[in-house]
Amino acid sequence: xxxxxxxxxxxxxxxxxxxxxxxxxxxxxxxxxxxxxPRESPNVPFMSVSQxxxxxxxxxxxxxxxxxxxxxxxxxxxxxxxxxxRYADRVDGLIRQVFTDAGPYDGPVAVIALGGYGxxxxxxxxxxxxxxxxxxxxxxxxxxxxxxxLNPLWxxxxxxxxxxxxxxxFQRLETDNPEFLLALLxxxxxAGARSVFERFGAVFHQADTHAFILRSLLALIEERHxxxxxxxYQLEPDVKDAPGALRDLTATRTIALLTDPLLLRRGPADAAxxxxxxxxLLEVRSTLHxxxxxxxxxxxxxxxxxxxxxxxxxxxxxxQRVEKLMSDYxxxxxxxxxxxxxxxxxAPVPVxxxxxxxxxxxxxxxxxxxxxxxxxxxxxxxxxxxxxxxxSEEALSCIQQHVDRYRADDFFVDAKDRAALLRFLKPRPGLxxxxxxxxxxxxxxxxxxxxxxxxxxxxxDFYHKxxxxxxxxxTIRNLERLTTTDAPHRVRFRSLIGDLQAPELLVxxxxxxxxxxxxxxxxxxxSVRMAEQVLERLQVTGESREVVLFLIRHHLRMSxxxxxxxxxxxxxxxxxxxxxxTEERLKLLCLMTxxxxxxxxxxxxxxxxxxxxxxxxxxxxxxxxxxYGDELIERNEAGLTELQANRPDDVSATEVTKFLEGLxxxxxxxxPRDTIYRHIRLARDIKPDEVHLSLExxxxxxxxxxxxxxxxxxxxxxxxxxxxxxxxxxxxxxxxNPNGLVLDAFEFTDEERFFExxxxxxxxxxxVMQDVVSGRADVTARLRGREQSILQARSSLRxxxxxxxxxxxxxxxxxxxxxxxxxxxxxxxxxxVISQHGCDVDLxxxxxxGEKAIDVFHITKAGSKLTEAEQIALTSGLQRTLEGTV
Amino acid sequence: MKLLKSIVRPNKVDDVKDxxxxxxxxxxxxxxxxxxxxxxxxxAIYRGKEYNVSLLPKMEIEVVVPDTIxxxxxxxxxxxxxxxxxxxxxxxxIPVQESYRIRTGEMEK
Numbered sequence: 003x004x005x006x007x008x009x010x011x012x013x014x015x016x017x018x019x020x021x022x023x024x025x026x027x028x029x030x031x032x033x034x035x036x037x038x039x040p041r042e043s044p045n046v047p048f049m050s051v052s053q054x055x056x057x058x059x060x061x062x063x064x065x066x067x068x069x070x071x072x073x074x075x076x077x078x079x080x081x082x083x084x085x086x087x088r089y090a091d092r093v094d095g096l097i098r099q100v101f102t103d104a105g106p107y108d109g110p111v112a113v114i115a116l117g118g119y120g121x122x123x124x125x126x127x128x129x130x131x132x133x134x135x136x137x138x139x140x141x142x143x144x145x146x147x148x149x150x151x152l153n154p155l156w157x158x159x160x161x162x163x164x165x166x167x168x169x170x171x172f173q174r175l176e177t178d179n180p181e182f183l184l185a186l187l188x189x190x191x192x193a194g195a196r197s198v199f200e201r202f203g204a205v206f207h208q209a210d211t212h213a214f215i216l217r218s219l220l221a222l223i224e225e226r227h228x229x230x231x232x233x234x235y236q237l238e239p240d241v242k243d244a245p246g247a248l249r250d251l252t253a254t255r256t257i258a259l260l261t262d263p264l265l266l267r268r269g270p271a272d273a274a275x276x277x278x279x280x281x282x283l284l285e286v287r288s289t290l291h292x293x294x295x296x297x298x299x300x301x302x303x304x305x306x307x308x309x310x311x312x313x314x315x316x317x318x319x320x321x322q323r324v325e326k327l328m329s330d331y332x333x334x335x336x337x338x339x340x341x342x343x344x345x346x347x348x349a350p351v352p353v354x355x356x357x358x359x360x361x362x363x364x365x366x367x368x369x370x371x372x373x374x375x376x377x378x379x380x381x382x383x384x385x386x387x388x389x390x391x392x393x394s395e396e397a398l399s400c401i402q403q404h405v406d407r408y409r410a411d412d413f414f415v416d417a418k419d420r421a422a423l424l425r426f427l428k429p430r431p432g433l434x435x436x437x438x439x440x441x442x443x444x445x446x447x448x449x450x451x452x453x454x455x456x457x458x459x460x461x462x463d464f465y466h467k468x469x470x471x472x473x474x475x476x477t478i479r480n481l482e483r484l485t486t487t488d489a490p491h492r493v494r495f496r497s498l499i500g501d502l503q504a505p506e507l508l509v510x511x512x513x514x515x516x517x518x519x520x521x522x523x524x525x526x527x528x529s530v531r532m533a534e535q536v537l538e539r540l541q542v543t544g545e546s547r548e549v550v551l552f553l554i555r556h557h558l559r560m561s562x563x564x565x566x567x568x569x570x571x572x573x574x575x576x577x578x579x580x581x582x583x584t585e586e587r588l589k590l591l592c593l594m595t596x597x598x599x600x601x602x603x604x605x606x607x608x609x610x611x612x613x614x615x616x617x618x619x620x621x622x623x624x625x626x627x628x629x630y631g632d633e634l635i636e637r638n639e640a641g642l643t644e645l646q647a648n649r650p651d652d653v654s655a656t657e658v659t660k661f662l663e664g665l666x667x668x669x670x671x672x673x674p675r676d677t678i679y680r681h682i683r684l685a686r687d688i689k690p691d692e693v694h695l696s697l698e699x700x701x702x703x704x705x706x707x708x709x710x711x712x713x714x715x716x717x718x719x720x721x722x723x724x725x726x727x728x729x730x731x732x733x734x735x736x737x738x739n740p741n742g743l744v745l746d747a748f749e750f751t752d753e754e755r756f757f758e759x760x761x762x763x764x765x766x767x768x769x770v771m772q773d774v775v776s777g778r779a780d781v782t783a784r785l786r787g788r789e790q791s792i793l794q795a796r797s798s799l800r801x802x803x804x805x806x807x808x809x810x811x812x813x814x815x816x817x818x819x820x821x822x823x824x825x826x827x828x829x830x831x832x833x834x835v836i837s838q839h840g841c842d843v844d845l846x847x848x849x850x851x852g853e854k855a856i857d858v859f860h861i862t863k864a865g866s867k868l869t870e871a872e873q874i875a876l877t878s879g880l881q882r883t884l885e886g887t888v
Numbered sequence: 889m890k891l892l893k894s895i896v897r898p899n900k901v902d903d904v905k906d907x908x909x910x911x912x913x914x915x916x917x918x919x920x921x922x923x924x925x926x927x928x929x930x931x932a933i934y935r936g937k938e939y940n941v942s943l944l945p946k947m948e949i950e951v952v953v954p955d956t957i958x959x960x961x962x963x964x965x966x967x968x969x970x971x972x973x974x975x976x977x978x979x980x981x982i983p984v985q986e987s988y989r990i991r992t993g994e995m996e997k
Binding site: 565617 | 897898899900902920921922932933934935936937941945971973975
């Protein structure tokens with residue numbers, strides 16, 4: 003198989019993969035010698051069975067001459083490095099000649115030596131591993147060129163291990179081919195365009211790639227050693243593969259190359275002894291190749307005598323010479339073996355560009371380079387966090403020494419750096435410790451000069467026990483601890499963290515909630531002002547920005563309400579609900595309050611206080627989810643006035659009023675202004691049976707707004723259509739205004755990438771939805787197949803579904819709370835049951851937290867709340883559906 | 889002397905404290921407590937599930953006052969802590985035989 007190669011550095015056959023399958027057709031002519039036959043004996047000149055042309059004979063002559071010279075050197079006992087390098091150079095000349103003869107080819111191409119040949123240690127019978135690298139795609143022209151290049155080599159009987167690639171192929175790491183990746187580390191350009199080789203280098207040498215190769219190499223070493231029972235003291239050693247032999251030697255150098263180029267300087271063997279060992283092992287290998295006439299690397303008993311003689315070991319008897327040979331072998335193998343062990347033990351694991359993980363934590367491989375690149379510093383802390391370790395003292399001193407040279411902007415060069423910082427702030431074990439290290443070495447205060455303002459700041463209030471900066475970092479520690487706590491009074495707060503859509507915003511808010519304390523005035527306002535600067539630098543905008551500022555501005559409000567106000571008073575809860583507006587903000591503020599109080603001193607958050615906070619949370623949550631149907635937008639509402647004032651030209655004042663009046667006030671809290679205008683346009687001129695859609699991608703999720711006029715089974719039909727396209731609904735709202743206009747807003751993930759893969763996806767969804775809503779199509783049939791899909795099958799319910807109805811919470815509606823395992827088509831099934839019971843779905847809140855779906859329906863029957871009997875019937879109907887018994 | 893042990897709503901502590909201060913009663917002990925009286929708490933519902941809130945958070949304020957102003961102090965506490973709703977709390981009045989100041993060993997009757 004010509005597309006398979008057996009490279010020097012590998013005992014495993016490598017399959018060449020290319021974009022086109024043309025390679026499969028690249029076979030040597032039938033007359034070419036088969037590679038499986040022994041081709042040469044040491045004393046018979048090589049004969050080809052094919053008919054060489056005139057160029058062929060010139061090539062043959064130069065190859066033969068090179069081989070004769072090599073054989074002679076080996077026979078003199080000089081088959082070591084120098085000789086092999088000379089031989090490699092002559093083969094280079096041959097390859098260049100073949101490359102020139104193969105022209106003309108117009109595109110960019112390079113011939114690159116890999117593995118042992120790349121290192122110029124080409125033994126007599128080693129394969130010649132080549133990479134034919136194209137710079138501009140592979141088509142028929144390239145295929146023809148490959149033929150013209152390889153055929154003469156095959157005709158010469160050279161065993162070529164070749165790979166054909168386009169540079170683009172290296173954008174994706176060939177993780178199933180670690181030997182090939184290893185061989186690429188020795189890549190050396192032989193013929194063709196230098197620029198192609200350089201482009202390859204830039205694409206290939208990435209921190210991730212190096213880390214992967216290192217991991218693979220360590221695994222390969224272990225595997226190979228196991229085959230030799232993990233001992234180098236073999237009576238008949240394989241001078242290539244055995245522990246302590248050539249492959250270990252190369253591996254040791256590779257580990258150093260991939261982790262710390264200066265590693266071996268600190269190792270057990272100096273460079274000269276290491277080179278001696280290499281020279282010796284190569285000499286032995288050369289002798290074996292010459293003696294056997296093939297790629298034979300085992301120094302067997304029979305071959306030991308001949309090798310000892312050729313290498314000139316002294317001794318009267320063959321036995322004495324062999325003994326000298328073997329003791330030299332073991333001496334060298336031990337040096338190699340010890341160096342490799344040392345490298346494996348001490349080499350830092352690469353965890354990023356110029357970053358390695360050592361026993362003392364994450365450190366810079368090259369501190370000089372690191373000192374010049376401050377944008378790489380925060381990544382060190384992320385790497386330490388990921389690895390569950392710390393940043394090494396060495397790296398911290400390096401940062402501390404140079405940090406004053408840089409300004410805040412130097413740490414965020416581009417959007418990638420800013421996104422990385424936000425990712426770093428996700429609460430998880432270790433975050434506090436890393437932030438503290440960052441603070442101690444001065445980096446935190448440089449990245450955020452605002453934070454520097456409260457460094458060691460003492461505020462004497464007989465209440466706080468720590469300096470302001472430490473108090474701040476402790477709030478983050480408390481949050482991080484909360485993520486894993488099992489303490490009885492904490493565990494319910496822990497569940498809130500899992501619900502958060504962007505917990506890093508909470509950490510950001512915590513980091514700056516008290517920075518205003520550098521002054522003695524009202525610190526919350528000053529903190530907001532300073533945080534605005536930070537957010538601007540980080541380019542945190544929109545809702546995220548508002549959330550952070552909201553939390554900082556109001557960080558004392560929840561404890562005030564919980565501890566100083568009568569929370570039994572519904573008016574207090576109502577006011578607090580109006581302050582937070584949405585469940586997400588409520589959860590954030592609640593968590594912020596808990597961790598802030600806890601950071602004052604170890605005893606400040608008593609179970610008693612925790613209980614008060616939790617009750618306020620629950621009451622407010624219930625108010626937000628169950629009572630919002632009673633709080634409608636009125637004509638002189640502040641939010642409405644603001645929308646009128648800012649409305650774009652194509653939206654009229656009447657339109658705004660007509661659309662918003664009678665919708666719950668919650669609507670104004672949930673949607674930003676631009677979205678509201680989009681909804682207004684969507685609802686324009688809507689006729690019965692018409693459905694208007696608008697779709698927007700938001701990161702990993704999609705936002706869909708549907709406007710239509712109310713009718714029975716509407717909500718379940720809409721949900722059913724989405725599910726029938728495989729959409730997983732995460733969050734959503736359904737609103738009905740007094741004019742019968744229905745507005746449903748969903749956020750969902752497109753698990754099957756329907757929108758990505760189908761250009762007309764939006765039209766398809768629209769058509770199906772119109773057909774279903776108008777009764778022309780039946781969604782049940784569309785869904786049946788999907789619901790029965792094996793992918794949707796659930797072995798058992800993770801937790802029993804909760805169905806609860808309440809007639810007291812709202813003045814107008816019966817509230818139906820459902821908490822159950824999320825599943826495809828769940829909303830469809832639930833809302834269908836509701837409609838089947840003759841109930842109208844007026845408002846819906848949809849939330850998902852992990853695998854749990856939390857849905858709150860506001861329903862009525864013939865315009866009134868449900869009677870007790872109707873509630874019982876509906877509840878049991880829903881229970882049966884959710885338990886899958888109907 | 890009388891020990892006045894008042895169980896009040898948490899949000900009323902500051903009012904009670906101010907009212908007592910007006911009577912020049914400065915020393916007091918405030919404790920976070922939980923309990924229930926006739927108002928046996930209620931069941932709260934979070935996401936469709938009931939959870940028990942039968943023990944309600946209250947504050948306990950203890951003051952020791954001379955017999956002469958005990959009635960006035962009780963009246964001040966009641967007025968300050970009262971909302972008129974169930975759950976306003978109670979004041980217990982307990983006779984104190986004698987008390988010692990730990991720093992000096994002085995005894996008061």
